[in-house]
Structure formats: structure tokens, C-alpha cells
Amino acid sequence: MAEVVLTGVGKTYAGGVTAVTDVEFTVPDGAFCVLVGPSGCGKSTLLRMIAGLETITTGTVSIGGRVVNAVEPAERDIAMVFQNYALYPHMSVYDNMAYGLRNRGTPKAEIETRVREAARVLELGDLLARKPRQLSGGQRQRVAMGRAIVRKPQVFLFDEPLSNLDAKLRVQMRVEIRRLQRSLATTSVYVTHDQLEAMTLADMLVVMNKGRVEQIGAPLDLYRRPETLFVAGFIGAPPMNLIDVAIGPDGLRPVAGDAGIVGGLGIAVPATGARLGIRPEHLHVVGDEPAPEGGIALSYTVSAVEAVGAETFLHGRLGATGPDVVIREPGTIAAAPGTVRRVVARRDDLHLFDRETGRRIPLDA
Amino acid sequence: MEKRAIFQGRLLPFALVAPQLVVTLVFFYWPASQAVWQSFLQEDAFGLSSEFVGFANYRDLFAKADYYRTIGTTAFFSALVTALSLSIALFLAVQADRQLKGATAYRTLLIWPYAVAPAVAGVLWFFMFQPSLGLVSQGLRGLGFTWNPLLDSTDAMALVVMAATWKQVSYNFLFFLAGLQAIPKSVIEAAAIDGARPVRRFWTIVFPLLSPTTFYLFVVNVVYVFFDTFGIIDATTAGGPAKATETLVYKVYSDGRVGGDLGGSAAQSVILMVIVIALTAVQFRFIERKVQY
Amino acid sequence: MVEHRPFGTALAHLTLLIGIAILAFPVYLAFVASTWDAATIANGKMPLTPGPLFLENYWRTLFVGTSGTTRQPVGGMLFNSFVMAMTIAIGKIVISLTSAFAVVYFRFPFRMTIFWLIFVTLMLPVEVRIYPTYKIVADLNMLDTYAGLTIPLIASATATLLFRQFFMTVPDELVEASKIDGAGPMKFFRDTLVPLSVTSVAAMFVIQFIYGWNQYLWPLLITTRDDMQTIVIGIKKMIVTQDALTEWQLAMATAVLAMLPPVLVVIVMQKLFVRGLVETEK
Numbered sequence: 001m002a003e004v005v006l007t008g009v010g011k012t013y014a015g016g017v018t019a020v021t022d023v024e025f026t027v028p029d030g031a032f033c034v035l036v037g038p039s040g041c042g043k044s045t046l047l048r049m050i051a052g053l054e055t056i057t058t059g060t061v062s063i064g065g066r067v068v069n070a071v072e073p074a075e076r077d078i079a080m081v082f083q084n085y086a087l088y089p090h091m092s093v094y095d096n097m098a099y100g101l102r103n104r105g106t107p108k109a110e111i112e113t114r115v116r117e118a119a120r121v122l123e124l125g126d127l128l129a130r131k132p133r134q135l136s137g138g139q140r141q142r143v144a145m146g147r148a149i150v151r152k153p154q155v156f157l158f159d160e161p162l163s164n165l166d167a168k169l170r171v172q173m174r175v176e177i178r179r180l181q182r183s184l185a186t187t188s189v190y191v192t193h194d195q196l197e198a199m200t201l202a203d204m205l206v207v208m209n210k211g212r213v214e215q216i217g218a219p220l221d222l223y224r225r226p227e228t229l230f231v232a233g234f235i236g237a238p239p240m241n242l243i244d245v246a247i248g249p250d251g252l253r254p255v256a257g258d259a260g261i262v263g264g265l266g267i268a269v270p271a272t273g274a275r276l277g278i279r280p281e282h283l284h285v286v287g288d289e290p291a292p293e294g295g296i297a298l299s300y301t302v303s304a305v306e307a308v309g310a311e312t313f314l315h316g317r318l319g320a321t322g323p324d325v326v327i328r329e330p331g332t333i334a335a336a337p338g339t340v341r342r343v344v345a346r347r348d349d350l351h352l353f354d355r356e357t358g359r360r361i362p363l364d365a
Numbered sequence: 366m367e368k369r370a371i372f373q374g375r376l377l378p379f380a381l382v383a384p385q386l387v388v389t390l391v392f393f394y395w396p397a398s399q400a401v402w403q404s405f406l407q408e409d410a411f412g413l414s415s416e417f418v419g420f421a422n423y424r425d426l427f428a429k430a431d432y433y434r435t436i437g438t439t440a441f442f443s444a445l446v447t448a449l450s451l452s453i454a455l456f457l458a459v460q461a462d463r464q465l466k467g468a469t470a471y472r473t474l475l476i477w478p479y480a481v482a483p484a485v486a487g488v489l490w491f492f493m494f495q496p497s498l499g500l501v502s503q504g505l506r507g508l509g510f511t512w513n514p515l516l517d518s519t520d521a522m523a524l525v526v527m528a529a530t531w532k533q534v535s536y537n538f539l540f541f542l543a544g545l546q547a548i549p550k551s552v553i554e555a556a557a558i559d560g561a562r563p564v565r566r567f568w569t570i571v572f573p574l575l576s577p578t579t580f581y582l583f584v585v586n587v588v589y590v591f592f593d594t595f596g597i598i599d600a601t602t603a604g605g606p607a608k609a610t611e612t613l614v615y616k617v618y619s620d621g622r623v624g625g626d627l628g629g630s631a632a633q634s635v636i637l638m639v640i641v642i643a644l645t646a647v648q649f650r651f652i653e654r655k656v657q658y
Numbered sequence: 659m660v661e662h663r664p665f666g667t668a669l670a671h672l673t674l675l676i677g678i679a680i681l682a683f684p685v686y687l688a689f690v691a692s693t694w695d696a697a698t699i700a701n702g703k704m705p706l707t708p709g710p711l712f713l714e715n716y717w718r719t720l721f722v723g724t725s726g727t728t729r730q731p732v733g734g735m736l737f738n739s740f741v742m743a744m745t746i747a748i749g750k751i752v753i754s755l756t757s758a759f760a761v762v763y764f765r766f767p768f769r770m771t772i773f774w775l776i777f778v779t780l781m782l783p784v785e786v787r788i789y790p791t792y793k794i795v796a797d798l799n800m801l802d803t804y805a806g807l808t809i810p811l812i813a814s815a816t817a818t819l820l821f822r823q824f825f826m827t828v829p830d831e832l833v834e835a836s837k838i839d840g841a842g843p844m845k846f847f848r849d850t851l852v853p854l855s856v857t858s859v860a861a862m863f864v865i866q867f868i869y870g871w872n873q874y875l876w877p878l879l880i881t882t883r884d885d886m887q888t889i890v891i892g893i894k895k896m897i898v899t900q901d902a903l904t905e906w907q908l909a910m911a912t913a914v915l916a917m918l919p920p921v922l923v924v925i926v927m928q929k930l931f932v933r934g935l936v937e938t939e940k
Binding site for chain 3: 368369370371372374375377378379381382384385386388389390391392393394395396397399400403453456457460461463467471472473474475476477478479480481482483484485486488489490491492493497498499500503531534535536539540543588592595596599600614617618621630631634637638641645
């Protein structure tokens, strides 16, 4: 078992395009680290640098205390699960799993034991003689996992392994991967663009954007306290409402549209402007009661209602012509389109960001 | 397009291309450059010394009437075989395409002549038209036609055209059938609903859609007639009678066999190379266009 | 077709059957001739049905040879043809696989130059440079040898291009998975790339076997000894066009024997053959 340490890691391609800049973090031994971000943010490149499939331009990657920059992929003691699984199409399931062990000269009996064990854990026992094309998507995914497990590597690397599965199977495999990783306690680095997958799998979440790390932390910490506008908008579904605000005579007021926010936050907003973030689930439709202490109240024009049973989504505008705002209420509530409602949020649930730098402005300072 | 995932290695890739590279250099580039070089040389009567004569060999070649005649023969032969084998193959392919069930079976029964060696094809046809014992020539004699490819140049040309067409129909059929089957059925049905009768449909819809295949086959057939028919001609008429069936390739061979004029023979080879390269270039331009669409 | 016309369909079938009959007729005639005696054929009264001498004629053709001239029996020619076709087909496939592998999976100096050098040979059939090539083979003392018969025909841009095209479609992830599984380039080539290429290899084999078997001009020049002749050359030499004394029954038996292997390959491996032809078009 081993920890993975990245120090000042960067990647610039021969053409001068920079994919990754100055990435620095440590994945503790046995932890499940998820790299998440939109496509093109450099997360896959970073993973491939850890794997040794891409050269490292600057900085160092070390695995288990050994700097591996110049070490071949085969010598890094890692295993990787690819997005398209990369199973050898002409080999049986058994041979797919055994190939890496054979190349390393593992004794035959040992290979047999390990493959059977992995097949048992992954419920592939009956499929060992089949070829990949005779398997379903989910089964192929398991074989790819099995190929990684039998090697007993120091680190597992996953490159969007679930993105080719349908929604139902994806949830199922997500749970399974998590269970497996827990029981093996192998350090893992997992790349995905799906924030829900990232939230549910990670011990440690690394949010990336444009080749840089935006924020690192436990999933719920990132949800509760996003440090940048990007993280605020990326984590959570439906995404956080972000409203450009300025300080008016009676406190905060939106930049666009008519006034609609009642209650100031009692802090100074930078001259360049600020953006107020409120998650849909933290806005509540109320009657006449006042805003909570230190919190805010909004006037909200409902334009559409989506009732899905367990919860209700409201789409509408701040004031009559202000920015779009989404509200997520538990259960069902009555709100006809076109009506104007009063909406409140607690101070603890508000996030304020510098519009220029994107950094968080602390409300509790 | 380039691969992202590659292997490192300095000597290994050279070792891997070496066999092909060596064979190519020794048996393609070396003889080809020899031909080009020799075409500018003239040997003395004893073949002991040679001198550089520029384009003299080419000028000599084009000064002789028999070279023009060979060019004419080749053009006539190519045009006839290409036109015949393309149209017969297209006709058969259209018939086979109509039989959704039988198309594959018909394909099996029609493609095998591709595998017959040109020389063997020549022998088969010669056997039918042999003046004294050939069944077909006897039948024709019964009808009052005398048929002797050994003496009559028209008969000889007809014989090689038939044998060459016979062999080439199957290849063209294969491509036409594939081309026809690639045309979406809905397009044909739309035309039918628009009131186009089958024959009109063929000329206004099917044939234009088939034009890439037709063009490709046209080039391939011309190259075929140039080179692969050597065996047919050698096995049936040997270029005769009186050089009536002598194509450019056959002339290179027979002039060279007689020996003597090395420079002239080389000049003929070079002209052939230029023709093939021009044909291939035409084909590439066409492929390029196809890629763009 | 859209219309349902039983008559039209029947007509199409009829047309196709006539076409097939015309294509098959010369071959049928050759087969019939190979089962009669020389005299029956020579007097021009050969029936259109097979005669009684099938076994005798083929026995003589294969193991004895014609009587008029001192020609080799065809058995040895069949063997030569087989060696030539197999060597050319396998040789082309092997050197094309390795060179395509190098061009696609490595970056090395002059990579594209070498690729183009190979590519241009597409345009130079052996016929256009026949005598200079002959001279080189003669200088290398390869006349009347299997090496001289096959090696000059082995370099093939067609196969290299086909394999290159196929390799480009192999997902990059397979290379990466192999690297992580500890396989070097040659191990990847042997364990993964070649097994994946079997269909392309087989398709190429069919095409190149026929190409090799049917070679005419090259073996005609390169072989002077009777025992080095291929069957396609042999049959031509049995026929003296001006001479009615040609032993036609033996010549026709030879023709049938010369056609049989490549025709069988095409029919048995029809799918691969069609694929090979169509893919080399691109």
C-alpha cells in the first residue's frame, strides 16, 4: 500500500499547449481520491501522468515514497481501468485477467488462484471462458476491474470507468467499486466529470478547472464551503443560484432587474462587484414571516413548477424581471405560475464571491 | 491521423521496416532508376560502350510508325475491354441486385473467373476458337463465317478482347453489386413514389449514385488491360498476327527479348511508368474528393 | 426493386443464368476436353459431354507429362506454383505487418520518407521495369531459384497500406493497457496486434495467393530450367498454336489443374476475398 504524492506537477505538450499547471496534493495510503471537473480540465492528463502514459513536464510524482517520473508504466506497480475498458478482444476473460501476471512471470498456480478469487468477488465465475464481445457492458466493466484487482497493485487508477454504462448500471457499479475499494484498502485515483459520482465515491475530492486545482477536500466540505465560484457552480445539482449583487441603500440588491432582496448582510462588497450564491434546496417559500436572523428574503415570480413527487422544483425570477432562480422544496407545494411569492434563506446557507477573482468572501468575518 | 499511444525505440523500428525497405529499394527503385538512366544512353553495336544521348531514344521511338500503331492498338483494346466488361458487369449486377435472396449465390457463381490466371483464360478461349478443332470456330464455319485468329488480325483482336473481358467481368460485377447494395432502398422507393419507372429510375438515380464505383473501376480496368492482359495475349496470339494485338507492355517484352536496343526498350519502360503514374494520380485525386464528401 | 412483377423477376433470373452459363462454358469445355483422347479432339468432333479418359489423362498430366516434347509432368509444376504462391503471400504479409507496425507505433527519423518510398511502389507493377529487374536478379545469381521467383514480387504497398489502415483503428487504450500489463512493443505485436489482425491477414492472404499463383511474365523470364516452371507457364508451353498435334486433352487437364487451387480459394473463402478486394480499394 502506498500514498501518492504530486509536487508541482505540470504538463505542456510539444505544441506549447499547457494541459496541467502546478498541481500539488497527496493521496493518503488507502484513500479514494476523485479528480473531477469539466471535460478538458486536465484531469485525465493528470491521471495518465500518474500512470506513466504521459510524460511529466514539471514537478514530480511519487508512489509509495519512490519518485516515478522516469519509471515505465509496467514498473510503477499500478493498475488502470479505462473508459472503454481496453479489454483484449481476442483473449478470454480469464486470459485478459491473467495477461499482466504472466508478463511478470507469476507462477501458474498463483495466477489461477488470483484470477479465480477476483472472478468470485466480481461474480464473473461463469464467464471466464467467454470473449469480451460475448459480455454485456456491465460484465465488461467487471472484467476490467478484475484485471486491475488480480495484480494487487499499490494504486488503482480509474479513467471514467462508468461513463459507458446506462444510468441504472452506473449507480450499481458505483456502489460496488466503493465497496471493493474499501475492502481492499488500495489507494485509488478516480477521474470523472460526473459530480454526483465524485461526491458519492470520494474520500478526497479534487476539483479541477483549466488545468489547475480549484479546491481539495472532503466532498461535503466542498459542498458546504466552496472556496471559488467555479466549485460553487460545479458541485451540487441542480447547480447553485448565482446572482450578481451590489450594495444598495437598503443593503444588497441585484445588479439586473428590479429590486427583490430584502435584508443586508452587513459586510462590505468589493468595488468590482460580488456574486451571491444560494443553493436551490436552501431557498424556502414562506408566507409573511420575516427573514431569519441575518438572512435574507426575496420576492420571487414563479414561472414554472415541476413536481416530481418527493420534491418540487420551482423556476422563476427574482423580483419581476430579475435573474433566473431555481428553488427545490421537499414534498409538494402549491405555487401557480405567474404568482409572486416570498422566499427566504438562512445566513449560514449564503455564499458570497468576489466577482473579479472568483474567491469566496467570508460572511462570518 | 497519428497514434497517441506509441512505443519508444531507436533501432527496433528500423529493424521492422528493413525487410520491406530493402526489397523495395533493390527490386523497385534500383531497376526503375536503371530504366530511366538507360533510356538516355545509346550502346554501340557490340554492347561494349555506351554514351549519353539525351532524349534521342525517345525521339527515335516516336519517329517510328510501329510505335504509334502499338499505341493505337493498346488504346483500342483498352477501350473495348473496359467498355464491354463494365457494361456487362453492371447489367448482371443490376439483375442480381433485384434478387434480394439470390444475390450472394449469384455472386459466388459469377466471381470465380477472377481467380483464373490470364494466361489460362487465354488458353481456354483459344481452344474454343482454334481454327481447325475449336468448337466455336467450327460452328461459325457452319454458318458461313471463317474465323482464324492466327491469320486474321480482326479475329485475333476479337479473341483477346473476349478472353480479357471474360476475366474482368467478375471483378467489376463484385464492385457494382456492392455499390448497388449500398444505395439506400428508401431513395429508390422515393423515386418510385415520384413516378419514375424502373428504367428511368436507373438512369436518373441509381447510375449517378454509382458513379464513384464506376470511376474507380474505369481506372482499375484500364490498368488491368495495360498489364494483366499480357498473359492472355502471349498465350493466344503472341502479339500477332502481324503485330495486330501487340500492346505497349507486349512490345517492351518482345523488343527486349529480341535484344539489341537497350536504350529504346528502356525508353518504352519509362513511358509506361509515366502512364501508370498518371493513371494513379487521377485515381488519387478522385479518392481525395471522395474523402471530402 | 419496388414493383412486384413475377415476370420481371423470372427474366432477371434467366439473364443471370445465361450469364453464368457463358462464363462457365469455356471451363466446361476444357474439362470435357480433358476427358477425351487426342484424336477425338483433333478431328473437331468432340462431344459436349465428358468422355471416358478422365483418370488416365489426369494421371498422365500429373505424373508422366506430354509425349511430343520432353516436358516435365505437371505434378512438379503444381508444387512450384504452390511454393511461389505461398511464399509471396506469406512473405508479403510478414514484411507488411512489421513495416506497418513500425510506421504506426513508432516515431523515428525518416519515418514518413520510408512510408512514401513504400507507398509509391503501388504505381510500379513489375511489368513496367521488367528487364532491369531481370538483370538485377541475374546479377544476384537468383535465376531459376525460388528466391528469384518470389522475393522481387514480395514488396507490396497494398498490404502495408491495408495493415496500416487497420492498425489506426485499434484503440490506443489497448497499447496503454498492454504497457501497464508489462508488455513491450514486440510482445504487444505478438500477443495483441497480430491476433487482432487475423481477418485482415486472411483477406490479404487470399488476394496475394491468387496474385502469386497467377504470375506469368515474371516466371516466364526468370525460369529457364523445366523443373523450375510453374503450371501457368507450363500450360502455355504445351500449346503450339500453329500445330494441330498439340495434345489438347493434356493441355486442358493442365488448365483445369491450374485453375482449381485459386478458384477454390476464392469460393471457399469468398467473404474474406470480397473483403480483401474491397478494402484494398481505399
